[in-house]
Each structure stands twice: as structure tokens, then as C-alpha cells.
Amino acid sequence: xxxxxxxxxxxxxxxxxxxxxxxxxxxxxxxxxxxxxxxxxxxxxxxxxxxxxxxxxxxxxxxxxxxxxxxxxxxxxxxxxxxxxxxxxxxxxxxxxxxxxxxxxxxxxxxxxxxxxxxxxxxxxxxxxxxxxxxxxxxxxxxxxxxxxxxxxxxxxxxxxxxxxxxxxxxxxxxxxxxxxxxxxxxxxxxxxxxxxxxxxxxxxxxxxxxxxxxxxxxxxxxxxxxxxxxxxxxxxxxxxxxxxxxxxxxxxx
Amino acid sequence: xxxxxxxxxxxxxxxxxxxxxxxxxxxxxxxxxxxxxxxxxxxxxxxxxxxxxxxxxxxxxxxxxxxxxxxxxxxxxxxxxxxxxxxxxxxxxxxxxxxxxxxxxxxxxxxxxxxxxxxxxxxxxxxxxxxxxxxxxxxxxxxxxxxxxxxxxxxxxxxxxxxxxxxxxxxxxxxxxxxxxxxxxxxxxxxxxxxxxxxxxxxxxxxxxxxxxxxxxxxxxxxxxxxxxxxxxxxxxxxxxxxxxxxxxxxxxxxxxxxxxxxxxx
Numbered sequence: 001x002x003x004x005x006x007x008x009x010x011x012x013x014x015x016x017x018x019x020x021x022x023x024x025x026x027x028x029x030x031x032x033x034x035x036x037x038x039x040x041x042x043x044x045x046x047x048x049x050x051x052x053x054x055x056x057x058x059x060x061x062x063x064x065x066x067x068x069x070x071x072x073x074x075x076x077x078x079x080x081x082x083x084x085x086x087x088x089x090x091x092x093x094x095x096x097x098x099x100x101x102x103x104x105x106x107x108x109x110x111x112x113x114x115x116x117x118x119x120x121x122x123x124x125x126x127x128x129x130x131x132x133x134x135x136x137x138x139x140x141x142x143x144x145x146x147x148x149x150x151x152x153x154x155x156x157x158x159x160x161x162x163x164x165x166x167x168x169x170x171x172x173x174x175x176x177x178x179x180x181x182x183x184x185x186x187x188x189x190x191x192x193x194x195x196x197x198x199x200x201x202x203x204x205x206x207x208x209x210x211x212x213x214x215x216x217x218x219x220x221x222x223x224x225x226x227x228x229x230x231x232x233x234x235x236x237x238x239x240x241x242x243x244x245x246x247x248x249x250x251x252x253x254x
Numbered sequence: 255x256x257x258x259x260x261x262x263x264x265x266x267x268x269x270x271x272x273x274x275x276x277x278x279x280x281x282x283x284x285x286x287x288x289x290x291x292x293x294x295x296x297x298x299x300x301x302x303x304x305x306x307x308x309x310x311x312x313x314x315x316x317x318x319x320x321x322x323x324x325x326x327x328x329x330x331x332x333x334x335x336x337x338x339x340x341x342x343x344x345x346x347x348x349x350x351x352x353x354x355x356x357x358x359x360x361x362x363x364x365x366x367x368x369x370x371x372x373x374x375x376x377x378x379x380x381x382x383x384x385x386x387x388x389x390x391x392x393x394x395x396x397x398x399x400x401x402x403x404x405x406x407x408x409x410x411x412x413x414x415x416x417x418x419x420x421x422x423x424x425x426x427x428x429x430x431x432x433x434x435x436x437x438x439x440x441x442x443x444x445x446x447x448x449x450x451x452x453x454x455x456x457x458x459x460x461x462x463x464x465x466x467x468x469x470x471x472x473x474x475x476x477x478x479x480x481x482x483x484x485x486x487x488x489x490x491x492x493x494x495x496x497x498x499x500x501x502x503x504x505x506x507x508x509x510x511x512x513x514x515x516x517x518x519x520x
Contacts, residue, residue, distance in 0.1 A: 180296050180299070
């Protein structure tokens with residue numbers, strides 16, 4: 001339904017996809033601007049940063065396409081229209097995900113994939129079967145980890161109601177963070193996004209294996225292949241949080 | 255005197271309207287702080303590779319980041335201030351009611367936006383800035399006159415920011431839908447205001463161009479005045495010139511636009 005409604009205004013749809021591509025491309029433009037002044041950032045070259053960027057942006061794009069509508073949840077709870085979702089015979093989470101489903105978000109994936117493609121061609125890597133295989137695994141697991149963050153954020157909205165923007169700090173903030181090398185950030189900060197909110201497994205850790213860079217926090221080398229496990233745990237925790245949130249929901253009662 | 259009180263009341267209304275959403279404000283503070291921390295680290299890495307990029311040292315670059323986070327919502331860098339409601343009213347035709355009011359349309363919306371900006375500054379801007387000053391080395395002046403000069407540039411920045419968004423909103427009289435304009439506001443605002451990188455760190459000709467565009471009046475000028483990088487009078491002249499030009503253009507477009515309005519009876 002949301003796809004059809006978007007397609008009704010064809011010209012407007014094309015413009016918004018294109019605009020979305022531009023908006024999401026801005027942070028890469030920022031990186032390009034930085035590299036117009038320096039040859040490396042935190043010791044990483046432009047192709048390597050592009051590789052990180054492409055992985056993070058594409059994985060985030062996948063999550064944004066499926067669960068990016070989660071931020072309308074707070075509004076729905078406030079105006080009471082959330083209650084209608086509860087009485088329909090479809091899982092609430094699926095309904096919320098499909099709510100305001102926006103195909104224009106393909107712009108983000110496209111832009112991320114383009115940068116990733118260039119990064120893959122430009123990085124200086126001896127490709128082995130394991131490295132080649134790890135790239136799609138990173139994209140899928142990264143997408144799943146970001147999905148879990150979106151769902152956990154949505155669960156938090158049951159508590160906070162009016163604070164959808166807190167979620168942005170973790171979703172948009174998370175993807176911005178991962179677009180830069182881990183060497184840029186302080187040790188404690190990296191520890192936080194590795195062990196508390198395990199975003200480092202979206203790209204930093206596995207990409208260190210592919211690019212043969214020292215692992216962040218000197219993690220053991222097997223952690224490069226731990227992303228699927230991390231993604232599974234994230235999903236389980238986010239699912240639990242969502243169920244707890246849904247149970248605690250009290251309608252506005254107006 | 256009477257009309258002055260009217261616009262004051264409108265400004266107070268704008269302030270109170272945004273003050274209502276306390277949880278949303280707290281969420282915004284949190285988000286701006288997180289983004290500030292991420293940006294600070296990347297800038298520090300950048301300035302590590304190239305010290306004195308754009309004439310700033312590391313502490314000045316850090317100060318610039320937190321100032322940007324402080325002014326992000328205040329100046330509606332990405333859009334989302336009074337122009338959002340104005341576009342909505344033009345699209346739905348409610349603008350006809352506004353035109354009937356015994357008040358000047360531009361001043362009315364300006365007053366509301368100034369109230370909004372003041373709240374966003376106090377409610378959403380000050381805390382991330384204070385957080386930055388507490389946990390990162392910043393280049394803040396001890397001189398009170400510089401802070402006063404900084405306050406004046408903020409006022410002028412608010413005017414320029416409003417003038418740009420007002421012009422953009424008026425385009426809806428012809429376009430009927432604000433989606434594309436909003437997107438354009440977002441892109442130009444983030445890029446040309448220097449949210450992604452200080453404008454004086456932009457390379458070559460691109461840098462020279464972005465530094466004379468009106469968006470430079472928003473973060474770059476206040477930052478340079480606060481850190482003593484530019485003569486306040488020069489900054490005032492630059493900001494005021496753009497404010498006058500853009501507000502005048504706004505009036506011109508407004509009179510052309512309102513002649514198009516046809517009020518349907520019924």
C-alpha cells in the first residue's frame with residue numbers, strides 16, 4: 001500500500017529517491033573533503049575508509065529500509081492510533097515495520113553500495129576465498145545488527161513515548177561512527193561500541209581481517225568471524241525488549 | 255508600541271510551543287551530544303594529520319564542533335523551524351487566514367521563529383556545549399566583550415537563517431508541495447553552513463565560494479567571532495548585508511505570492 005501510494009506521484013518519487021541519494025551522500029562528501037586536505041585519517045587511506053563507509057552505509061540502509069519507520073511509533077502511541085495495530089491479526093512488529101514503508105530509502109542503499117564498490121576496487125588487498133566470503137556476511141550481519149538497534153529503540157519508545165530522537169543517536173550516530181576508522185576514536189569509546197553496543201562487529205572487526213589491519217582493542221583474530229553470533233544475540237535481546245515494551249503498553253485512554 | 259507587543263506575544267508563543275515537548279528536547283540534547291563526541295574525534299584525527307588546517311588549532315576545531323551542535327537546532331540548520339508550518343499553511347490554504355490578520359506576514363513568522371530559536375538555544379543547545387567544555391579542551395575567551403560580540407552575531411545569524419527558510423517556504427505558493435524544497439534546505443544547510451567541516455577548511459575555490467554565501471553567516475561567523483579569528487565588525491557587516499538582502503527578497507516574493515492567493519468561498 002505504501003509503495004503504491006509513493007508510486008502515484010512518479011516524478012515526485014524519482015526526485016525524492018534522488019534527493020535521498022544526495023542527502024545520504026553528504027557524509028561521504030564530508031570524508032572526501034577531509035581527504036582533499038590529508039592523505040590518511042587515523043592512519044587509514046581513502047579507499048580503506050571508503051570500504052568501511054560502504055559497509056556501514058549499506059548495512060544501515062538495509063536496516064533502514066525494513067525497520068526505518070520505527071520512529072513513527074511514538075507519534076502513534078500519542079495519538080492513540082497504535083491501538084488499531086494491536087487488534088489486527090498480524091504481528092505488531094511487522095505492522096510497525098511496514099508502516100510508512102518508504103521505497104525512497106533505496107537511495108541510501110544505492111549510495112552505500114556505490115561507495116563500497118569503489119572501495120572494493122580501490123583497496124590494496126590480497127583477496128582470499130575467506131575475505132571475499134566475509135564481505136556479504138558483513139553486509140547481512142551488519143544489517144541485522146542495525147535492525148536490532150532499531151527494534152530496541154522502538155521498545156524504548158514504550159517507556160519514553162516522546163523521545164524518538166534518542167534512537168537517532170544510536171542508529172544514525174552508529175552508522176556515522178562506523179564510517180571512520182576505529183583508530184580515530186578514544187579507547188573507552190571503542191570499548192563501548194564493541195562490548196556494550198556491539199556495533200564494531202558491523203564492519204570494524206571483520207574489516208580489520210580483510211584489510212590486514214591490527215584489530216581494535218587487540219581482539220583475538222577469530223572475532224572477525226563472530227559477526228553472525230553477535231547479530232543473533234542482538235536480535236534475541238532486541239526481541240525480548242520489544243516484548244517487554246509491548247506488554248507494558250497502556251493506551252492513552254482518551 | 256501596540257504592534258511591538260503583538261510580535262512579542264507571538265515570539266513568546268513560539269518559545270512556549272517548543273518548551274512543551276520536554277522529553278523530545280532531552281532526546282535532542284542526547285543526540286547532539288553523541289554526534290558532537292563522534293565529530294570531535296574525527297576532527298582531532300584530521301587536525302592531527304594537518305595541524306592548523308583552516309587556521310584553527312585543535313582546541314579551536316573542538317570548539318567549532320560543539321558550537322555547531324549548539325546552533326544546529328537553534329538556527330534550524332537542517333530546516334524544521336517556522337518554515338515547516340508556513341509551508342503547511344500555504345499548502346492547505348490556511349495562509350488566507352494569516353493574510354487577514356492585522357499584522358505583517360513576514361514579521362509574524364519571524365517573531366515566532368525567534369521564539370523557537372531562543373528555546374532551542376536554551377533547551378537544546380547549551381547542554382551539549384557545556385558538556386563539550388567540560389570534557390574536551392576548548393578555546394573559549396575569558397573576555398566578556400567577545401562573548402557580547404558573539405551574542406550579536408548569533409542574533410544576526412538567526413535573522414539570516416530565517417530569511418533563507420522564509421524564501422524557501424514561499425516557493426510553495428508556486429510548487430504546491432514542500433518535499434523537494436525541504437530536501438534542498440537540508441542539503442544546502444548542512445553543507446554550506448559548515449556542519450560537516452568548518453568552511454575555512456574547505457579546499458581552494460570551493461572554499462572561497464562557500465565563505466561568501468549567506469550560509470557562512472550561520473556557524474562560521476559566530477565561531478570566528480567567539481574565538482577571536484575575525485574582527486566582529488567585519489562579521490556584523492557580512493551577516494547584516496545578507497540579512498537585509500534576503501529579507502528584502504522575502505518581502506518582494508511575498509507580495510508577488512500573496513497576489514496569487516484566491517480564497518474559495520463556501
